[in-house]
Amino acid sequence: MTARFCMLKQCRLKPVHGRSQKRRPAARPRPFLLYNPPGGGYRPVVSLQNPVTDHQGAHAMNVLLINGSPHKNGCVFTALSEIAETLHKQQIETSMFQLGTQPVRGCIACMKCREKGEGCVFKDELYVELCRLAKQADGIIVGSPVYYGGPNGSLCALLDRFFFSASALVEHKPAAAIVSCRRGGSTAAFDRLNKYFTISQMPVVSSQYWNGVHGRKPEDVLKDLEGLQIMRTLANNMAWMLRMQEKAALPLPAPEAARQQTNFIR
Numbered sequence: 581m582t583a584r585f586c587m588l589k590q591c592r593l594k595p596v597h598g599r600s601q602k603r604r605p606a607a608r609p610r611p612f613l614l615y616n617p618p619g620g621g622y623r624p625v626v627s628l629q630n631p632v633t634d635h636q637g638a639h640a641m642n643v644l645l646i647n648g649s650p651h652k653n654g655c656v657f658t659a660l661s662e663i664a665e666t667l668h669k670q671q672i673e674t675s676m677f678q679l680g681t682q683p684v685r686g687c688i689a690c691m692k693c694r695e696k697g698e699g700c701v702f703k704d705e706l707y708v709e710l711c712r713l714a715k716q717a718d719g720i721i722v723g724s725p726v727y728y729g730g731p732n733g734s735l736c737a738l739l740d741r742f743f744f745s746a747s748a749l750v751e752h753k754p755a756a757a758i759v760s761c762r763r764g765g766s767t768a769a770f771d772r773l774n775k776y777f778t779i780s781q782m783p784v785v786s787s788q789y790w791n792g793v794h795g796r797k798p799e800d801v802l803k804d805l806e807g808l809q810i811m812r813t814l815a816n817n818m819a820w821m822l823r824m825q826e827k828a829a830l831p832l833p834a835p836e837a838a839r840q841q842t843n844f845i846r
């Protein structure tokens with residue numbers, strides 16, 4: 581996290597001037613950020629507990645699960661929960677980032693992130709939190725509902741800004757996309773999400789089919805037995821890739837000294 585992000589957080593935490601700590605109303609829980617709440621596990625799916633990770637100070641591996649749906653307990657969440665449960669069986673922790681229903685700004689191509697190297701100029705809560713969670717994650721899985729044959733526009737708005745300004749936080753971390761649709765368009769949405777990873781030097785984890793479940797409601801997804809198996813296979817492959825990286829402990833490949841950018845303009 582950059583110093584600027586830290587400053588932002590500190591500002592928000594300052595007590596309101598003139599009021600005592602006692603009289604301040606309790607902070608409202610933020611419904612769209614349900615990452616590892618105190619006590620472990622997700623709300624409201626209490627059965628999804630993170631594994632106990634007393635590794636005597638050793639680093640417990642963590643996979644960030646991004647629910648790009650406005651439905652915090654919908655179909656995408658159901659698929660991500662299957663992944664979380666499988667990862668937990670492999671003693672890998674998960675953090676859940678909920679996009680929710682907040683308005684999300686898109687990239688305005690101001691290029692300030694590239695000029696200053698301090699992240700996106702818009703330091704909204706979703707962006708700052710995504711950066712924080714991505715930095716601490718070892719692997720990332722992005723989930724989206726299919727909207728008109730593509731991923732949710734709000735999710736893409738956030739991911740455009742995140743990957744354009746902060747992809748250094750996730751380079752070389754294994755990644756995967758999953759999608760949920762009622763009927764069609766899943767592979768186009770899946771392809772679109774994978775493009776974020778392959779331009780950011782992230783190894784893409786695969787499964788036994790293109791990562792999708794079908795349903796309009798979570799109950800439908802639970803009936804999609806093949807879809808759920810695809811999610812479990814993906815989670816096991818993610819765990820395998822993370823363990824391989826950990827075991828090999830190889831230094832990251834060094835980039836070339838100068839990065840080329842050749843625009844197709846005559």
Ligand SMILES: Cc1cc2nc3c(=O)[nH]c(=O)nc-3n(C[C@H](O)[C@H](O)[C@H](O)COP(=O)(O)O)c2cc1C
Pocket residue numbers: 649650651653654655656657724725726727728729730760761762763764765794795796797798
């Ligand atoms: C605006 C909008 C567009 C949609 N477009 C498609 C589509 O192109 N193809 C499809 O099969 N389902 C489409 N759906 C249905 C959702 O993708 C599907 O219900 C999904 O599983 C919902 O996931 P969620 O419960 O996590 O939000 C659309 C839904 C909405 C609200």
